Amino acid sequence: MTVLGIESSCDETAAAVVRGRPGAGGEILAEALLSQTAEHAPYGGVVPEIAARQHVRHIDHLVMEAMERAGVGYEALDAVAATAGPGLIGGVIVGLMTGKGIAAATGKPLVAVNHLEGHALSPRIAGNAPFPYLLLLVSGGHCQLLAVEGVGRYRRLGTTIDDAAGEAFDKTAKLLGLGYPGGPAVERAAREGDPAAIPLPRPLLDRPGCDLSFSGLKTAVRRARETHPDAPVADIAAGFQAAVVDVLVEKSRRAMAAFRALTGQAGRAGFVVAGGVAANGALREGLTALAAREGFDFVAPPLRLCTDNAAMIAWAGIERLALGLTDPLTVTPRARWPLDTDAPPAPGAGVKA
Incomplete structure (x- = not known):
């Protein structure tokens, strides 16, 4: 399977094309990433509004760059995967809406990926985490x-x-x-x-x-x-x-x-x-x-796959697509999205789920 992944949950705008299958590992055909470190450095941390504006400014050309580097057309994709949360909601909206637009225009399935699941499954790209x-x-x-x-x-x-x-x-x-x-x-x-x-x-x-x-x-x-x-x-x-x-x-x-x-x-x-x-x-x-x-x-x-990246989102899309798990274009972005939905609330205020 070949999947386009889009990541924009914090201060990295990224797109990647990954091909592979669960259990056998995958190949990253192309990646395009833009870091916002310089924009946030004067503030000593990520400023959500600045991050969202940078995502809007760069996400389209990063998607095009990844597709061109991969040497595949949109018709060759099996799905489009985009981070749907958790994260800074402004950035999540930008990436998810971009993924929705591409899926709608190409008729390809949309996979709304939990950013944390992207991290959780990322070692399986190499096929070494049963x-x-x-x-x-x-x-x-x-x-x-x-x-x-x-x-x-x-x-x-x-x-x-x-x-x-x-x-x-x-x-x-x-x-x-x-x-x-x-x-x-x-x-x-x-x-x-x-x-x-x-x-x-x-x-x-x-x-x-x-x-x-x-x-x-x-x-x-x-x-x-x-x-x-x-x-x-x-x-x-x-x-x-x-x-x-x-x-x-x-x-x-x-x-x-x-x-x-x-x-x-x-x-x-x-x-x-x-x-x-x-x-x-x-x-x-x-x-x-x-x-x-x-x-x-x-x-x-x-x-390079430890920090936020789109290859892990594409791979999570492959893992979910193989199980028939796709999402409607009405799926909504989420600022919080725990991996274990049955876990009790953490015993502290302000914790990220």
């Missing part, structure tokens, strides 16, 4: 541990009760004057610092379960900056990164035990890490070692 597997989805807006039993079948084992890890990286970078985007900036600074120089807390490690919290860690960084004004920024960055890694490794360890109990998987199983923060080298190192100790196979998408 169901079921444990997923750590860690990005700017989301931080969850889920048992992935199949397409559309997710069981949430833990979630952030306040901020996502990626948001904490961005806010910490802003507090330390490291610039935007925060994740790479903090990681670069941390390489030169001593993670033990300024002790920082590990939120919720003393509480049973797999839920996470990063709001208090951000506050601790701010206080460290105020109480240690002469401390090297690199030391605070290193301490923050080490705290995040420690929390995610321990919560993942607990989730591995819960996953085995839930699925009955006694032998080796897949441990998939996806989302923008999955590109962090220290985190990958810690989680790779954890997987080896606990008898899991560590699986992560290539670094």
